[in-house]
Every structure is written in structure tokens, then in C-alpha cells.
Amino acid sequence: MNKKQIIKALEQIAIYLELKGENPFKISAYRKAAMALENDDRSMAQIEEPGKLKGIGKGTAQVIHELLETGESALLNQLKEEVPEGVLTLLKLPGLGGKKIAKLYQTLGVIDLETLKQACIDEKVQTLEGFGKKTEEKILKAVEESTQKPERLPIDYMVKLSVMIENVLTEIPQIQRFSRAGSLRRLREMIKDLDFVIATEAPMEVAESIKEKLAVQEIIGQGETKMSIMLNDEYGVSVDFRFVAEAEFATALHHFTGSKDHNVKMRQLAKSRGEKISEYGVEQEETGEVITFSSEEAFFNHFGLCTIPPEIRVGKEEVDIAATLSDFPFIEENHIKADLHMHSTYSDGAYTIEEMAEAAIKKGYEYIVITDHSKSLRVAGGLDEQRLIDQRMEIDRLNQSYGKTFKIFAGTEMDILADGRLDFENETLKTLDFVIAAIHTSFSQEEATIMHRLRQAMENPYVRLIAHPTGRIIGRRKGYPVNMEMLINMAHETGTALELNANPTRLDLASEWVRKAQEHHVKIAINTDAHSLDMLDDMPTGVAAARKGWIEPQTVLNTMDRASFEAFISTPKQGHL
DNA sequence: GCCGTTTTCGGCCCGACTGTTTTCAGTCG
Incomplete structure (x- = not known):
């Protein structure tokens, strides 16, 4: 039995x-x-x-030994005999x-959903003490809903609901301040419900306003x-709303996050x-005195800890580590100087290069890379060699008007074809400033084939970055099969960076893997992959996802200022073979 | 069942809300 199986048995x-x-x-x-096993990095053989x-x-040690030696546990077997499996659900x-x-x-x-339902219908349940x-x-009601309702929903759906709710809360005058809390604030990928902490002197009035302004199906509970x-x-x-006094806001926010x-x-x-x-x-x-705090930072400091970012509050090592640091050195939004992956009307983007650039300038970026799709991705209007040349000319022309304040770099999001060939020859690639490669087709191939494709791309001297490395869509599509350890090793060996795609439907690579990548000195790029202006706004989500993976700014390509980035792309790829 | 530079027994995180009670257990986060 491996560690995962033992954890599951316990x-x-x-x-x-x-x-x-x-x-x-x-x-x-x-x-x-x-949990003790899960939090230990070693395998069972190493422990x-x-x-x-x-x-x-x-x-519990005895149970673990038994599981290791025999593959089963007498205690678990006995429990399984005593309690039918359906009861678990x-x-x-x-x-x-x-x-x-x-x-x-x-x-x-009652042994499962069916028998429970019948017991309710027969009105036997109400007779019990x-x-x-x-x-x-x-x-x-719970039984009937359980068969049609998914337990957790993908984060992008919950973010949209949350924005809608926040728009309502902003309009309620009795609210002094409010914040998202719970697993959305921690940026979990799949989320069960939404939590908001609200500072107000008039909780009842606020509750009434919320009920009035939100499309409410039902009040589950109210106190x-x-x-x-x-x-x-x-x-x-x-959705849970928690009302507290202004002075309690920081501790309440911490509590409900x-x-x-x-x-x-x-x-x-x-x-x-x-x-x-x-x-x-x-x-x-001793005294019964209650202290409140003006911010979460002050709250943590009170305990001799530095501020723990919400994204890493999982109850593992973060509290112990916070005691040894003056600050977690993680990436923040203001470290981001550029967006290296976006599309224009040349392929399947909704806005022109100029419009994308203007939006990027407004965000305070120093540069962007336009990375439209390549010729084989016909559904997305991928560019052939000639269109790439045309696009380069337009980019050069635009750059003249920006002078020194901003620069557009010419790139591509090149397809890695099903057989591992790349969509452009090196002759073409070397004319570009920044080359991204990505898999968009043949997701159902075997892992070995997928890894061969990724290797072909990463070993190419011009490919700087692999976009959305697993192809997953959170909660909807698993992506193609990737051997993550191998991918990270290949990235290290070839000096190729990996993307953290900031789109909340993707967040690809996932936080646990960018963390592993950083440990192996692999560079990460946090990109929006924007196909429209508003998608450029996904960057903060990407940065938060990076924090969830303990990512530091020096790991991230697009924290480089423009001069450093130009120096970086004019230097050949540095592998570590 | 686990744990202990005060402890080998008596604790184990804390509070809100509901529905069932007639003072509180169960559930939830």
C-alpha cells in the first residue's frame, strides 16, 4: 500500500x-x-x-503497520461489516x-439515500427522539437536492457570483466595509459556498437590504x-453573510477565511x-480582556507572526514558518511588469494589437508580447508565415509611436502538432522575440506521446515557454495526461519556462506544481492569455494563484523590467543538463 | 486515540443557529 491509500484508509x-x-x-x-502522513514530504518507504x-x-501506528504489511486493516474491515457502505454517502x-x-x-x-427517502415519506423519521x-x-429536501446538485463548483463560476454580490453590498449604505472570506479568498479551485464578512452597526437592516437586492431562492438561516x-x-x-462590529472586522475576517x-x-x-x-x-x-485589531497584519503580529497570505492558509507549515520570517517574500500584483501571452484580431482575439497595447499601458505595464495562434489551429484563425510578417510590421510601426515608455514584442503561441512537430520552422521562429508553444489538439493521446510532444517543443532553442501546460479546464476537463515530475525536469534541463495561466477557468499549472517547479529552479510566467480587454483583468487571480504556490517574484519572468526582459530574450536559452 | 521542560490523566478550537427541548444536543464552518 502506498501513502495515498494509507491516508485514505485512516x-x-x-x-x-x-x-x-x-x-x-x-x-x-x-x-x-x-494529516500527519500527508504533511510529511517523504514516501512511506522513506518514513x-x-x-x-x-x-x-x-x-494509529499499529493500523499503519498492518496496512503496510497486509494491505488491509482488521479495524477497518470490521467497521465495514458493521456499517453498510451506502450510509457513508x-x-x-x-x-x-x-x-x-x-x-x-x-x-x-436506513442504509442509503433511497431508504432514507422512504423513511421520510413514511413519516417514521419524525417519531425518533x-x-x-x-x-x-x-x-x-436534502435527499432530493443531493441527486441533482454538484457538491463543489469551479472557481471561475464562483468569482462571477461573488462580483455580482459585491456590487450589491457596495450599494448598501449601512455597510462600513466588507470582504470575501472562505475558500474563495483562499483561492481554492473548487468551492462549495461563498462567505462574506460585513462590518456594520445595523445587521438587521443590512440583512433586509441584501434579501431585497439579491435574487434569493431561499433563506437557509438567519440570526x-x-x-x-x-x-x-x-x-x-x-452564501453566508457574517455581520460584525467594525472593531471586530480583522479577527472576523481571519476567522471566516x-x-x-x-x-x-x-x-x-x-x-x-x-x-x-x-x-x-x-x-x-486570565483577565477576560478582549483585544481587537485594525488589520489581519496586526492580528498576526500580535502572535509574533508575519502576515500569512490567505492563499496559503491551509493549516500545514505556514504558521510555524510565519514565526521565523519578517515577511513572506511572495509575489504581489505590483511586481508584474508585463503580460507575455495575449491574442489580437490577427487570430481569435476580439481587439486589435493597438487596443490591447493601450489597455496594457493603462495597467502600468512596461511591455507586452502579442502571441497569436499559429497556422495549424484553423478554428482560431492561426497565422501563417506571411501573416506573421505582416503582424511584425504593424507591431514595429506601433512601437515607434510609443517611444521609450512601452514596447510590444512579437511572439506566437505556436501549436505543438499531434506528432510532436512544431508548427513553424526555426527559420521563422528566430525572427520572433518570444515563442510560446502549446498543445491544443489530440488531448486523448497516451502520456508517453504527450510527453514526447512537450519534449520536442522544450528542446527547441527558440521555445521559451510552455503555455497552459496540462490543458485542463477546472471542474470541466481534466486535460491531457502529463507526467508532472518529468515536465518540471525537462523545463529545468532545457531552460524553458512554464506558464501559470491566470484565466480562472484554467489556473494551469496548478499551485502545487508551480511550487514544485520553483523548487527545481524553473521559471514561471503568469499570463492572462487574454482574448479580449477585460480578460487582461485576470492577472490578479493569476498572481494570487502563484502565491498559493509560494512563488517569489524572482521566479516569475514577467516581473522583469523591460531592459532585463530584452537582455533575457537576446540571450540563448540556458539549460541545466 | 494522542499528548505532556508544569501534567501519564484530563484535556483536546470556538461560537452561531436550528430544532428539539424545557436547558441543550447536533451540525456547521
Whole structure:
């Protein structure tokens, strides 16, 4: 059994114990053991004694050893016999946790969604102690919705909803300030619901205004300090609004940004210092005095930590590392000097080169690269050699009018053909300032074939960057099969950079992989791949995704000022063979 | 079940809301 399988087995044990209504601390002990393995970078073979890891004790170590030696666990096997598998799926239903499910299973013989539904219809559920008519109705509704609703939605969809909500919040006068929180602020790729923290003196009035102005399908819950609604959108997304006083805003924002594990780590740290963290502030346990903070930065500083960017608050090593730094040296929006991947009307872009350039100047960029598609990508109106020459002439002409303040570089997003050949000869490539290569066709090839194609491109002396290296569309398309370790090694060996495509439907490469790439001294370019002016605005999302991968500015090509970039592209590729 | 330069037993992160109660358990984030 490999590490992944062992982690899964431990988590399964936790779920089964939960369904049996076991001691919650015992349940969390199994989860912590799984987490301890996950947070350790080594493989199972490299970990000599799992029992020595913090969070793994005698009991869980024994289970791990058993799994390693026999491939199964007596405890897990026994639990599986005691509890039918279908019962596990019931934990996904909102309003149902281990305790209630255990009761439904033990007294009514509920073993899956179907039997649960029937028990509700037969009005048996409401007869149970601790259950009632309302609970039965809610469960029935949850069962019916669960079959048609995806659990999580892709970030680009949630960003759009969020912008719509923010437009509404901006118009409510009683709101002093507000912020996104939760997994969207942490930039998770797949998101369950939206969270907003709102500073206001008049929570009830604000709640009323929100209900009035937003397309609400249903009020899920409402109290004095929070309101949960279900939007009237395609998927019925739920949104939590949390109302706090202005002074509590920073701690509330931290609290509701999470993650859960990050918060647990922070609270443990506070506790060890005789303090208690809640959304309302930091309480001194001895005196009962509650301190509030003007910003998250001040909050972190109070604990001797530097500010931890939301994107890395996952509850792993970030809290310990923050204690040793004065600042995380991660990339910020203002480091970005250019966008190296965008399209114009020459291929499938919606705006002219000049219009794209004007928009880039407004953003304060020092230069851009126009990278239209190449001839084989006919659906996108890819350029042949002659059109490339025409385009170069137009770019030269435009550059004359910009003088020294701004420069457009001529590039291409060249297709890597299905057989590994490149769409342009070197004769053509060497006339260009910056060459991007990308796979746009034959996604269903075997991994070996895909890797051959990528290798052909990266070994070409003119190809500087591989765009959207996996071809994925978050939540919709897996992309073609890429051996990521091999890709990163090839990038290192050939001196080719990898893209972090800032489009929220892509974010390709994913954060965990740009982090690996940086560790291997591979350069990253954060590009919008804009096909229209508004898509240039995706850059901050790309930068946030880079922070999620712990990316530092010197790793990123487009943090170079114009002079450095010109020097870079006039120097041959530097591989590390 | 795990953990301990105060602890080998008694803690284990914290609070809001709901629905069921008649003071609180369960769920959620």
C-alpha cells in the first residue's frame, strides 16, 4: 500500500467511527494521523517509524503497520461489516452528521439515500427522539437536492457570483466595509459556498437590504449575527453573510477565511500563550480582556507572526514558518511588469494589437508580447508565415509611436502538432522575440506521446515557454495526461519556462506544481492569455494563484523590467543538463 | 486515540443557529 491509500484508509476509519457516534476526539485522532502522513514530504518507504510523527501514536501506528504489511486493516474491515457502505454517502447531506445518521441506521434501518427517502415519506423519521417534523422535511429536501446538485463548483463560476454580490453590498449604505472570506479568498479551485464578512452597526437592516437586492431562492438561516441564503442561480449556491462590529472586522475576517485547519493551528498557538481566539477578538484568559485589531497584519503580529497570505492558509507549515520570517517574500500584483501571452484580431482575439497595447499601458505595464495562434489551429484563425510578417510590421510601426515608455514584442503561441512537430520552422521562429508553444489538439493521446510532444517543443532553442501546460479546464476537463515530475525536469534541463495561466477557468499549472517547479529552479510566467480587454483583468487571480504556490517574484519572468526582459530574450536559452 | 521542560490523566478550537427541548444536543464552518 502506498501513502495515498494509507491516508485514505485512516480517513475512512474516521468516517465509520463518526457514523457509529464514537468519541469525537478519537475520530479526530485518526484524521490527525492521516494529516500527519500527508504533511510529511517523504514516501512511506522513506518514513522509518510512522509512530514517531507528531499525531501518530501507538494505536494509529499499529493500523499503519498492518496496512503496510497486509494491505488491509482488521479495524477497518470490521467497521465495514458493521456499517453498510451506502450510509457513508448520507454524511454529505446538509443537516445530517454522524450522530443522527447512526440513529437513523440503528432504529429505522436506513442504509442509503433511497431508504432514507422512504423513511421520510413514511413519516417514521419524525417519531425518533431528537427528530421532529421539521427535521424530517429538511432531510427529505436534502435527499432530493443531493441527486441533482454538484457538491463543489469551479472557481471561475464562483468569482462571477461573488462580483455580482459585491456590487450589491457596495450599494448598501449601512455597510462600513466588507470582504470575501472562505475558500474563495483562499483561492481554492473548487468551492462549495461563498462567505462574506460585513462590518456594520445595523445587521438587521443590512440583512433586509441584501434579501431585497439579491435574487434569493431561499433563506437557509438567519440570526442576529449571520444570515445564510441560497441564491437563485443555476446551481442554488449558498452564501453566508457574517455581520460584525467594525472593531471586530480583522479577527472576523481571519476567522471566516479559514481554513478550518489553519484556524485550529492559530487557536492552539493562542492557547499556549494563555489567550483565546474567536471571531470577536483575542481574549486574555486570565483577565477576560478582549483585544481587537485594525488589520489581519496586526492580528498576526500580535502572535509574533508575519502576515500569512490567505492563499496559503491551509493549516500545514505556514504558521510555524510565519514565526521565523519578517515577511513572506511572495509575489504581489505590483511586481508584474508585463503580460507575455495575449491574442489580437490577427487570430481569435476580439481587439486589435493597438487596443490591447493601450489597455496594457493603462495597467502600468512596461511591455507586452502579442502571441497569436499559429497556422495549424484553423478554428482560431492561426497565422501563417506571411501573416506573421505582416503582424511584425504593424507591431514595429506601433512601437515607434510609443517611444521609450512601452514596447510590444512579437511572439506566437505556436501549436505543438499531434506528432510532436512544431508548427513553424526555426527559420521563422528566430525572427520572433518570444515563442510560446502549446498543445491544443489530440488531448486523448497516451502520456508517453504527450510527453514526447512537450519534449520536442522544450528542446527547441527558440521555445521559451510552455503555455497552459496540462490543458485542463477546472471542474470541466481534466486535460491531457502529463507526467508532472518529468515536465518540471525537462523545463529545468532545457531552460524553458512554464506558464501559470491566470484565466480562472484554467489556473494551469496548478499551485502545487508551480511550487514544485520553483523548487527545481524553473521559471514561471503568469499570463492572462487574454482574448479580449477585460480578460487582461485576470492577472490578479493569476498572481494570487502563484502565491498559493509560494512563488517569489524572482521566479516569475514577467516581473522583469523591460531592459532585463530584452537582455533575457537576446540571450540563448540556458539549460541545466 | 494522542499528548505532556508544569501534567501519564484530563484535556483536546470556538461560537452561531436550528430544532428539539424545557436547558441543550447536533451540525456547521
